[in-house]
Amino acid sequence: MGSRRHVGRRGSRRRILLATLGMVAACSALADDEDVSGLPIVLTASRVRQSVAEAPAAVTVIDREMIRQSGVRQIADLLRFVPGAVVGYNDGNWPAATLRGMSGAFASGLQVLIDGVSVYSPVFGGMLWAELPISLDDIDHIEIVRGPNGASYGANSFQGVVNIITRDPAADDRLRATATVGGDGIRDGTLRVADNHAAWRYRATLGQRFDEGFAEREDAMQLTFGNLRADYQVDPQNSVSAALRFADKRKQIEEFTRLPASHQTGDKLDMQLRWSHANSTDDEWWVQFYHQKFSQRDRLFIADFRPALDPAVAALIPFPLPLELEQDYATWRDGLELQSNRRWTQRLRTVAGAEVRRDAALSGRLFATNDEQTTFLTRVFGSVEWIFAPAWILNAGALYERNSFASNGWSPRIALIHELMPGHNLRVSYSAARRTPALYEEKANYGLALPLPAPFNFFPIITGSGRADSERVHAADVGYVFSLPEVALNGDVRWFTERYTGLISFRGQNLNSPPFTGGDAVNLDAADVDGYEMTLNWRPAPRTYVRFAASIANTASTDIGTSYTNSVPRSTIALLVSQGFADGWSAAANYQRVSEMRWTDAGSGRLTIPPIDHLNLRLGKTFTAGAYEIEVAGVLQNALGHYRDYYLGPPASSRENIARRVAFLQVSARY
């Protein structure tokens, strides 16, 4: 294990280092030596948000005010604001989120970034939402690009991209402390400090989140996390930004029903370092290095495994069946990225970049070997924004990617945007993207070892052959983005169509007669989804905010390996209403309705869970005490009562996943 692993890592590290030096040298040659008099370029291209009206794809922005009024504790719950999105809880502390449906707890069609760096799991390709090492307070805003966006973010930007952008230390409160206490054992706390000295700016956050999860399940989780971000202005044109994040989790996991829960512990450490050079808002390049590591320990000793077996089978075994289940794994990710934003003329802007990344996983249990499993990817991308006629923009981009698992390929995107009149834009776009299979889908080799004579000593669950290729999607959309400042209303409406092919399912598991074989990932299904989405933002009065989002989708799928057709909700509605009153009072209601759907790994044949109405209510009061601003808020989650989440109830599954009303009180102080 030890030496082989280190040699491999040193080799790739050297490659990455040489690549960095090369890229930095190339960029210095491009540097402009225009005289700049002292003030740093603050609003660089990467900090300036593209106007939603001119974006080549449908974008949803979740800002701080929405986050504050949402009444959520978990970041994943913020995705309920996105039309078409579904957020479900696999257990009380295991949220799963998807922008389109067609997903399970390891939804791997969503690219999730923190400050531009991908944070999805290298092993499962999914997103461990409950383990993000940032607090809700650390977030400045979240930008969600809906629809395939391979051209900018590569593989895994299959259903869309969620980019979580943290607050800039230069724009932060000096001190902020928050404490949350409530039902279901809710005990959260965060402490954040931010400061600046001369050319340094930094922010440090420490926090914890704990609750007992669903009442009928053993799914309590404690997360302790911290993050540090420091920015340094080297000179007017160059700045360095570094971020360090860690999280430590302790969680109960019910692997098998009718057996005790196992205790999972994990820790993660992420770091990213970026050097930026800006000549002006329109001319910037940056180089970024990141390193992430995660390890999880999940051990369960079961004195007698028989209760978990089918009763008929259990009856055949006259002696107790002890079993030690161990599902430890560790992952590492190292990457280097370079991006350049440049405006060439008043009508022409380009973005270009390259990335090199290495993902590795080590898990004797999952891969049946103590060798490190690695995957290496290289990608190059570019896009052009060209105003070729007054009120007409052409935005074209493409990404080319090579990776260890799947065939190399292009992900193109093209969009045409026309300003019908000021404040009203029409967009027509086409894009394609790929989802590279995760390590788990390509190379997993695991099963259940029982102390029984062969061939019953090992029941394979997954036997990966490495033959699965990328899933593909082609999508087109027509969108209309409008802004009516006279009535303080803005929004967008969109028609979309998405054609998925090569969707992966696990097939071929045979436990009926020896030789037993595990399932293998194969590209099996196709699915077509089309529909409409709409978002409206309205501020009829200075302290009143209404936000409405809705979607309608029709799905048709071959449904051979997995039932995709009913995994996409026919409709979703999200409504946020918030009102500020005199004396610092504010009230908000955050409602979402998702029509019937199923999560693809929820078992129970192909049955769907009924429509879910989800409502959070929040009442808050802010007041000042000296130099401190204090806010006290009471939140009631699931105000409409309980519902079954993720799974159907017994007899399909004895998992009682029942989300109930829970209330909590949150106090925060700012200085």
Added chain:
Amino acid sequence: MKYLVFIAVASVLGFVSTLTQAAEIRAVRILAGDENSFVQKMATALADVLRQADPTLEVELTAKGNAADVADADSEKRLFVLIGERAFGTADTGMSPVVALLPQRAAVADSRRPLVSMIYFEQPLARVLNLASLLLPGRDGRMQTVGIVVSPEAQRFVTAAETLGRERKLGVRVESVRSEADVGRAIARVVEEAKLLIAVPDAMVHNANTVQSVLLVSYHAGVPVLGYSAAYLRAGAAVALYSTPEQLAQQAADVIANYRANKSVAATQWPRRYVVGINATVVHSLGMTLPDAEVLEKKLASMKE
């Protein structure tokens, strides 16, 4: 009483002698302290303009020279142009007439020097507020608010701000800070109410360190910044109103020409020519639609200051 008469007569004589000197200026000596490129550019531009206008005029440019200079016998025929705070404060120009270009805060009347005119670097607040009113057209007669953050010394330059604002249908909110560390929070408070943040030259509030907070806090609140220099525009101000070194140099040259032709010259002057700069990317990103810079400049020129 006698004392007063003496001073009055001396002033008149001084004035008259200045007048007689006027026609005889044969040499112009430009002194720019070793401050920054803005000052240097102004000096070079002025030298070029003067030489082009009158090749017989002896123009000497001491761009980075020691500002302490001894006047000699030809002092009446020589005119000094002092550019920048340092040159103005330290140069010994004897009895020669002086034209000064400098920031407002350094403009202290010096009775020892025969000052022809002082030209400020900054724009008059009335003009800045005029531009602000063009950027924020009032809606249904609702007054829009602009915000200004100042340090105690710069506060005296914005005392008339509220009155000037009212004349232009703008509410002006002025917030004062006592140290650099308070700037970020002051900006955050101001942008809760203001739809535009006006940056007024002030070393404590707007410097290489604080400008990050100023621009980022206001940007995140969706509030554009109206800056006072090309550097501020480049840093991320949505719009800037400033005079280029060449424009100020031209104004100084005009003053010198008028003086030599015995025409009257105002003792203190604001810049006559200026540029409106727009950072298109930032403006766009804030969802603002603005007319072209030239259109704004024309409108601004027609407005009363």
